[in-house]
Amino acid sequence: MTSPTDTALAPPDAPADSASASASAEGEEGAAQPFGLGSSPLRTDALPKALGIYPFAADLWAEGLLWGAVLRSPHPHARIVAIDTAAALAIPGVHAVVTAADLPNPGEGDAGAPGPGTDRPVLAAGVVRHHGEPIAAVAADHPDTARLAAASIVVEYELMEALTDPEQAFNAPPLHPDGNLFRHLPLRSGDPEVVGEVIVEGLYQVGRQDPAPIGAEAGLAVPRPDGGVELHLSSTDPHGDRERTAACLGLERDRVRLVVTGVPGATADREDLSFQVTLALLALRTGRPVKMTLTREESFQAHATRHPALLRYRHHADAQGKLVKVEAQILLDGGAYADVSSEALAAATAFSVGPYICPNVFVDAWAVRTNNPPAGRMRGEGALQTCFAYESQLDQLAARIGVEPLEIRRRNVLATGDAMPTGQAVTCPAPVAALLDAVAASPLPALPVDEPDTDWLLPGGPGGAGDPAAVRRGIGYAVGMVHMLGAEGEDEVSTATVRVSGDHATVICAAVDSGQGFATLARQIVQSVLGVSEVYVAPVDSDQTIAGPSARGRHTWVSGGAVERAALMVRHQLLQPIAANFGMSVELLSIADGKITSYDGVLGMPVTEALEGKELWATAQCRPHPTEPLDEAGQGDAFVSIAFCAMRAVVDVDIELGAVRVVDVTVAQDVGRALNPGQIEDRIEAGVAQGVGLALLEDLRTSGGLLVNPSLTGYRLPTALDTPEVRIAALLEERDVVATFGAKAVSAVPAVVAPAAIAAAVRAATGLPVGRLPIQPEDAVVA
Amino acid sequence: MLPTSLDEAVEALAASPAAVPVAGGTDLMEAVNAGRLRPAALIGLGRITELRGWRYEDGGTAVLGAGLTLARMDRPDFAALIPALADAARTAGPPQTRNVGTLGGNIATAAPAGDTLPVLAALEASVTLARPGATREVPVSHLLTGLDPMRPGELLTWVRVPLLNAPQVFLKATGRSGPSRATASVALVLDPARRAVRCAVGAVAPVPLRPLEAEAWVAGCIDWDARGEEGVPAIDPAASAAFGEYVATACVPDGYGADAASGLAVEGPTAVALRLRRTVAVLARRALGRALK
Numbered sequence A: 001m002t003s004p005t006d007t008a009l010a011p012p013d014a015p016a017d018s019a020s021a022s023a024s025a026e027g028e029e030g031a032a033q034p035f036g037l038g039s040s041p042l043r044t045d046a047l048p049k050a051l052g053i054y055p056f057a058a059d060l061w062a063e064g065l066l067w068g069a070v071l072r073s074p075h076p077h078a079r080i081v082a083i084d085t086a087a088a089l090a091i092p093g094v095h096a097v098v099t100a101a102d103l104p105n106p107g108e109g110d111a112g113a114p115g116p117g118t119d120r121p122v123l124a125a126g127v128v129r130h131h132g133e134p135i136a137a138v139a140a141d142h143p144d145t146a147r148l149a150a151a152s153i154v155v156e157y158e159l160m161e162a163l164t165d166p167e168q169a170f171n172a173p174p175l176h177p178d179g180n181l182f183r184h185l186p187l188r189s190g191d192p193e194v195v196g197e198v199i200v201e202g203l204y205q206v207g208r209q210d211p212a213p214i215g216a217e218a219g220l221a222v223p224r225p226d227g228g229v230e231l232h233l234s235s236t237d238p239h240g241d242r243e244r245t246a247a248c249l250g251l252e253r254d255r256v257r258l259v260v261t262g263v264p265g266a267t268a269d270r271e272d273l274s275f276q277v278t279l280a281l282l283a284l285r286t287g288r289p290v291k292m293t294l295t296r297e298e299s300f301q302a303h304a305t306r307h308p309a310l311l312r313y314r315h316h317a318d319a320q321g322k323l324v325k326v327e328a329q330i331l332l333d334g335g336a337y338a339d340v341s342s343e344a345l346a347a348a349t350a351f352s353v354g355p356y357i358c359p360n361v362f363v364d365a366w367a368v369r370t371n372n373p374p375a376g377r378m379r380g381e382g383a384l385q386t387c388f389a390y391e392s393q394l395d396q397l398a399a400r401i402g403v404e405p406l407e408i409r410r411r412n413v414l415a416t417g418d419a420m421p422t423g424q425a426v427t428c429p430a431p432v433a434a435l436l437d438a439v440a441a442s443p444l445p446a447l448p449v450d451e452p453d454t455d456w457l458l459p460g461g462p463g464g465a466g467d468p469a470a471v472r473r474g475i476g477y478a479v480g481m482v483h484m485l486g487a488e489g490e491d492e493v494s495t496a497t498v499r500v501s502g503d504h505a506t507v508i509c510a511a512v513d514s515g516q517g518f519a520t521l522a523r524q525i526v527q528s529v530l531g532v533s534e535v536y537v538a539p540v541d542s543d544q545t546i547a548g549p550s551a552r553g554r555h556t557w558v559s560g561g562a563v564e565r566a567a568l569m570v571r572h573q574l575l576q577p578i579a580a581n582f583g584m585s586v587e588l589l590s591i592a593d594g595k596i597t598s599y600d601g602v603l604g605m606p607v608t609e610a611l612e613g614k615e616l617w618a619t620a621q622c623r624p625h626p627t628e629p630l631d632e633a634g635q636g637d638a639f640v641s642i643a644f645c646a647m648r649a650v651v652d653v654d655i656e657l658g659a660v661r662v663v664d665v666t667v668a669q670d671v672g673r674a675l676n677p678g679q680i681e682d683r684i685e686a687g688v689a690q691g692v693g694l695a696l697l698e699d700l701r702t703s704g705g706l707l708v709n710p711s712l713t714g715y716r717l718p719t720a721l722d723t724p725e726v727r728i729a730a731l732l733e734e735r736d737v738v739a740t741f742g743a744k745a746v747s748a749v750p751a752v753v754a755p756a757a758i759a760a761a762v763r764a765a766t767g768l769p770v771g772r773l774p775i776q777p778e779d780a781v782v783a
Numbered sequence B: 001m002l003p004t005s006l007d008e009a010v011e012a013l014a015a016s017p018a019a020v021p022v023a024g025g026t027d028l029m030e031a032v033n034a035g036r037l038r039p040a041a042l043i044g045l046g047r048i049t050e051l052r053g054w055r056y057e058d059g060g061t062a063v064l065g066a067g068l069t070l071a072r073m074d075r076p077d078f079a080a081l082i083p084a085l086a087d088a089a090r091t092a093g094p095p096q097t098r099n100v101g102t103l104g105g106n107i108a109t110a111a112p113a114g115d116t117l118p119v120l121a122a123l124e125a126s127v128t129l130a131r132p133g134a135t136r137e138v139p140v141s142h143l144l145t146g147l148d149p150m151r152p153g154e155l156l157t158w159v160r161v162p163l164l165n166a167p168q169v170f171l172k173a174t175g176r177s178g179p180s181r182a183t184a185s186v187a188l189v190l191d192p193a194r195r196a197v198r199c200a201v202g203a204v205a206p207v208p209l210r211p212l213e214a215e216a217w218v219a220g221c222i223d224w225d226a227r228g229e230e231g232v233p234a235i236d237p238a239a240s241a242a243f244g245e246y247v248a249t250a251c252v253p254d255g256y257g258a259d260a261a262s263g264l265a266v267e268g269p270t271a272v273a274l275r276l277r278r279t280v281a282v283l284a285r286r287a288l289g290r291a292l293k
């Protein structure tokens, strides 16, 4: 298939000069919206969301709808002996009660639907494997009736011992026919006998972060006259979800339509398969539209979390601190079902050393099954956990050798052309040293020494118990990396259609804008290529051609590539007759400032004039170069490209109470090309905020497999007062020549690096080792 | 039901004992939404203007309406009157809830982490409970400990707080910088007329705890005459630190956080107890330091 290199070449003069383009757009249209690539137009849903008028999936309504509710397991591990639905069915207003027995294909085992989670039943049949696992569902004419009925279903359980310690998973009896080991990935590179002059060891722990989407799961299913069903919900993978839902329902895929609506911003997959299939089944059973919204507690129980991790590291270095060997053991707790654990493990293993050169690397990594909440996709899965560990190791090494943390990193940084421990050469830009230099050169935030105490936002917050005399300031650095696009041979492809009629263009692409900004970017691409200012992005549904999931930082590349290619084809159709008219080739015409110009300046025609009365369209596909799986020694070209980021965190710690406040995070990021600088900054801020959460606050705790704090009171998200000033020291624009527009994915890598940088700063402030995330107050108390 | 006067509300509550009074609704509606509570009827207290302010009595007592909002208590006029209560109100949740959440609701909910509660305990405040034709006065501590609980059909109308005209402090340790529930809190008030210190620790037990012995001990360590004088420390820093430890040990038992069901005999304080004691000790020491500054 085509690689983007032969399609992604924008006309040399079209996209770059956004400033003048935006000026002209303003001049002609009187519109203040910036225009084209490189500018920073606002998301179209930004204002409605800020004003609270954006319709979320929970606001959906259909005449005569019924309400769905789910019965969930109160136990982390139990055999289901019997399910008695009679009492629930007897409640007036209840229209249907469904269990696994009602599903043509329950979704478990080989017969299950394709894609991640084939080992996960839609509704538990024989066994429940985690707290909150769905068992049955009800449709009733009132939400309260539905919940009451769900609670009236009698399930007879035979309790089984819950396996909650991932270290015990290897020897424990299998929790599932597929066993307890999702994957073991060994990495062997170099000489195992080498010993460094300096050796530092550490044990690191990462807790369970939840995506905690502000919009809880919600959706509406409408039965279709042809026996199929239409699902309206915030899916981030409409085609994959349609496929899996159809398979579980035993329907042909054309009978299931997924309409993406009300996406509240997602840092993980939405909505889970069980939710979709159950909702669809209820609609099919009752012949009525069915709406379901999860409570906050259910939402915590239902969706996948970040993988908790245990990482044991040993770094060997020479006397100057140059790495000679890294040994590591990495254990990811995948929870009850496989989901994307295998993929997360690949990232954890491949990036186990970080953006550093090390000739000898020996890693064993495992992802295991437990009776804890299932873990799945969440920004930088796998890469984040190891970043915390290897950066902590480098801090330790710096302290041991007696050099600054920045210096130890500079002595080891990776650059373009260097090999990773997987044997893959880094062919994309890897400006790690420049990123470090940029954050190091950025001025530090002032110490509030001259300000009155009352103006100083102390750790613990305003009106808290902070005491300036007990506050220590710490500065920490971290660098990290994450791959973009699917890894290890995953087929990456996206399709888009661009249509121009008269003065406006429409983009049809099934890439869901989950907050990453794809819809805005698609508009900018078409504006740049075609010079049309009014660009609409069509709502997404599964009748469109496939674009793949909103995950792994892929849509800018694959879907952006498809949109660009389609737009270029339309551009060709538009310019061909004009060029023919003037007896010149299309290549000699360019579109800029909303005008078509010939190379010699003779022709100058507004795009709108050329388009008058025309209807042009084209569909195109983008498929990046293939990758290969890691072999039994962890070797292989597994990744399409990698993004890097460096951060400097400044924290204030009340060393008596252990309260930490992140004062400032300064970021330098390798973006390839800044297609929308405003949006990139937003994504970096979002990543930092999520990183602050994991570093200091967010931990979905369990006790014996039972969720302890499934509420927004118990699960503490960072508030505006907890999130620091985020300053961008540099967005380094070294084009990744194989990527669409040379741009790299920007969302995941800040989330990967921020926790490590904050931990380093707390370490600097307290002199304590800081070996776990989130950092507990007692980890920051200096006795 | 939306009564506009106190009498009306008291009558309404007596007439329909199954009805539940609702003030700001910030605790109540959360329970309703979560399905934990299904009130047969609601009696809204929001229109009873007389309960939304305060008045003075006998010169030395402020009588606060149960409908006083947490946001109102944070304003300078109130803060000058009862500073610790203003401090507690200021940190009790985000502005949206403090704008409607009330003092009466905070007391009636009696949550372990209720922020006004340790302050009211340290101030030895009392509440007025009303039913048609009768009222009774109950110390806040008796109400909270269940010694003299609120009876069905009673409405909490007034909160009586002695005015001490002396420094008082409320300090709260939380898990984040933004609004959050207390993991521990300390209210400390000076009563110079009696040369007394009164202190209550919140959030570490179902009700605020008073470390009476520590209070009495520290009152004896304070140089009451030097208090407020420039450059003269009113207390030896070592005594201040010892007070913190004293309060912490008194309020956090050795077995704190131990699994009661495990049945194992507790040997020495648990790790959780030690951590919480440390926090309480720091809060108590800092609170005393600020009060004596």
Ligand SMILES: Cc1cc2nc3c(=O)[nH]c(=O)nc-3n(C[C@H](O)[C@H](O)[C@H](O)COP(=O)(O)OP(=O)(O)OC[C@H]3O[C@@H](n4cnc5c(N)ncnc54)[C@H](O)[C@@H]3O)c2cc1C
Binding pocket: B020, B021, B022, B023, B024, B025, B026, B027, B028, B029, B030, B045, B066, B067, B070, B091, B092, B093, B094, B097, B098, B100, B101, B102, B103, B104, B105, B106, B107, B108, B109, B113, B114, B115, B116, B154, B155, B156, B157, B179, B180, B181, B182
């Ligand atoms: C997001 C959030 C954060 C919060 N954070 C904090 C915090 O940090 N600290 C804290 O202390 N609280 C916090 N709260 C709890 C709550 O805001 C306070 O407890 C508030 O004071 C309750 O007052 P209200 O008027 O809203 O009570 P309501 O919800 O109206 O009533 C609560 C209970 O008291 C009863 N009641 C109310 N008034 C009377 C009366 N006059 N007589 C008899 N019974 C009465 C009601 O019947 C009900 O049972 C928080 C709440 C939310 C939603």
